[in-house]
Amino acid sequence: MTLESFDPTAVRYPATNFVQGTVLAGDADSYEILRPSDGKLARVEQCASVELVDRAIQSARLAFRKSGWAQRAPRERARVFAKWASLVVEHASELAQLESVVSPRLYSDAHMWDINNAAELIRFSAEAADKLEGQTLATAADALSMVVREPYGVVAGITPFNAPMALAVTKVAPALIAGNACVIKPSEFTPYSLVRIAQLGHQAGLPEGLFNVVSGSGGSTGSALIKHPDVDYVSFTGSTTAGARVMADAALAGVKPVSLELGGKSxxxxxxxxxxxxxxxxxxxxxxxxxxxxxxxxxxxxxxxxxxxxxxxxxxxxxxxxxxxxxxxxxxxxxxxxxxxxxxxxxxxxxxxxxxxxxxxxxxxxxxxxxxxxxxxxxxxxxxxxxxxxxxxxxxxxxxxxxxxxxxxxxxxxxxxxxxxxxxxxxxxxxxxxxxxxxxxxxxxxxxxxxxxxxxxYNSPFFSPHKQSGLGQEGGMPGVQKYLKSKAIRLKHGFFA
The missing domain is CATH 3.40.309.10 (Aldehyde Dehydrogenase; Chain A, domain 2)
Structure with a gap:
């Protein structure tokens, strides 16, 4: 297929939030989204308020508890992901335009690389679904000792402007296939492609409320998301300075795990x-x-x-x-x-x-x-x-x-x-x-x-940063396993009817 240039004024933008299966406009402070390529206005948007963030988190919490997603057979979850990946490829031109018109990503790169990477990350996560194993441990003959892996619950993800779609899918796909629900905050200046990715996931069969998107500034929308008591895990990609603020916000809201992929000088x-x-x-x-x-x-x-x-x-x-x-x-x-x-x-x-x-x-x-x-x-x-x-x-x-x-x-x-x-x-x-x-x-x-x-x-971590470049892993099986917590179970024989 020969790729052709597109007219940026012909792009139709979705609203910037996706909550409980519905596309919604923001409801707080307004701000301008500019096209970096020519500095012209793309659209005026509104940040998601604290109330809208809470609604998204409660939607995710309800889906985690009631949808049965985490309890489905792994291959059943994988089938939904396979359809989702196919829909991403089918909508390649639309997604690449939404990605590139408000970001530094060239349309040719977004179409050639980012769409395929997003689809392959979803497919890889699908293939990991039945390989998330626990352990049976050596113990006395009259007992059984094991370690099982369980999803955390609600995962909050925050992603930057430079490769909005791929960086978000790197968090969303592993977290969801592990059985979690997600609320993702993209950069407020590049929200559109991720909202469409979320819609396509819903179309593929993700339960309503399992995958939510809220858009707004880091200081308001992002901070409300991280500090929320019903968020169980935080995954952040961005600058080292912003990563330090994320850690502080997470700590102030109580103990919750944080993974960070931050700056570099490679x-x-x-x-x-x-x-x-x-x-x-x-x-x-x-x-x-x-x-x-x-x-x-x-x-x-x-x-x-x-x-x-x-x-x-x-x-x-x-x-x-x-x-x-x-x-x-x-x-x-x-x-x-x-x-x-x-x-x-x-x-x-x-x-x-x-x-x-x-x-x-x-x-x-x-x-x-x-x-x-x-x-x-x-x-x-x-x-x-x-x-x-x-x-x-x-x-x-x-x-x-x-x-x-x-x-x-x-x-x-x-x-x-x-x-x-x-x-x-x-x-x-x-x-x-x-x-x-x-x-x-x-x-x-x-x-x-x-x-x-x-x-x-896709089967090895893209990043496992050292020093102030971050904490944790992104990509590969470690990038899926990090969204699971461990539980030790030991039972004694002889007490069962």
Whole structure:
């Protein structure tokens, strides 16, 4: 199928909340949703009030207790998921348009990758349904001791703007297949695709009230969701600063488990035997410019052996020059916008402080001149003077690559580590010994050797973050199992009729 550009003014938006099987408008403070590609108004919406959040949670609680979803045979739940995945694929164009028109996601990427990823995550979760096993433990012959796994109840999920659909489904599908009910709060600026995903799940056979969506700001709607006493588990994806607030809100509301997938400052560690420079340059540029650098696992640092640095940098600069900026709805665009003016200013602030501290701009370093409106940023390469530079320590969340060089392996491995973040890392070498030594030495939850970024295997965790990049797992069987709690049961024989 040949993908064609679409007219953003022709997109029809659903309301921003989905509660008890019904699409609803918000009922609290109003706010504007802008199209990042041209800065124009998409629609004026209202946040979900505390009362609407409570209604969504009570809907989820009722569905968990009364629908019988958690008690259904695993394969029966899986059949609903199979239909849900098929409906997602059938509505690919609609979902991709809703995703891309109000986010930095290119329509071509959303259609090619995000729809398939969402459908496959639902299918993977379906396949996990009958593999969520307990344990039978060794004990005395006159007793039976076992551990069973049970759903928590109501799971609250909060997701960001940068890949709204895929990041939400990564939480929703595992939580639901494990028998829980869900209330998800997407970014208030990118709610539409998730509301449609929820509608399709309901159409596929999810019980009414099992999957709810509430939209609004983190400070009001999000805080009300996290603090609610009937929320049993919180799963959050976003910045490290916001993640700390989520933990605090959850703690203030009583003890409840929290999983966090937060920020990153992930390195490419390139040894002197890394191989083909052209292939490597394409990989690194792709990793730091994908979604205009607005990805948690963006490969935003290059730690490269001095013998390769000049050739690799020149090749990357040549590739970056040819990247075409454009609106997300234009299928010829190769890099979309920065999400907002505020995010653009944040990138510029870090750049200014970095250059004041001695970091050199090798290419880019400013907003791109485009006729589209919105905020676009040139792909940028920086050469850091020291590891204390803001360009090394802080997350740009933009298409910016910071370079450091090394001479000895130990120096390179040390530079690849980060004092704050530990989300992911890439290692490039032909030496198995070097690769494994570096992988073991770098504190990061995901390490990719001679490639970069998650691959659609689905059976291994996408992320198991270290340090202030988060807590818990996302993806794979651990990403399903985290939504189950353990119960130890021991019975003594001889007391039963």
């Amino acid at each position: 390195p490419h560690l390139v040894f002197d035997d890394a191989g083909d420079i052209d292939t490597l340059a394409e990989m690194i540029v792709g990793s730091c410019t994908r979604n205009a650098g607005q990805v948690c696992f963006t490969g935003s640092r290059l730690v490269v052996h001095k013998s390769l640095a000049d050739r690799l940098i020149e090749r990357m600069r040549a590739i970056m020059v040819d990247i075409r900026h454009g609106p997300t709805w234009d299928v010829t665009s190769r890099m979309g916008p920065i999400m907002s003016e505020a995010q653009g200013r944040r990138i510029e602030d870090i750049l200014a402080r970095a250059t004041d501290a001695g970091t050199r701009v090798l290419t880019g370093g400013r907003r791109a001149e485009t006729p589209f409106g919105g905020v676009y940023f040139e792909p940028t390469i920086l050469l850091a003077a020291t590891s204390d530079s803001p360009a090394v320590r802080e997350e740009f969340f933009g298409p910016v690559l910071t370079v450091q060089t090394f001479s000895e392996d130990d120096e390179g491995i040390s530079l690849a580590g980060h004092p704050m973040f530990g989300l992911a890392a890439g290692i490039h070498t032909k030496s198995l010994e070097r690769a494994l030594r570096a992988a073991r030495s770098i504190s990061a939850g995901s390490v990719w050797i001679n490639h970069y970024g998650p691959v659609p295997d």
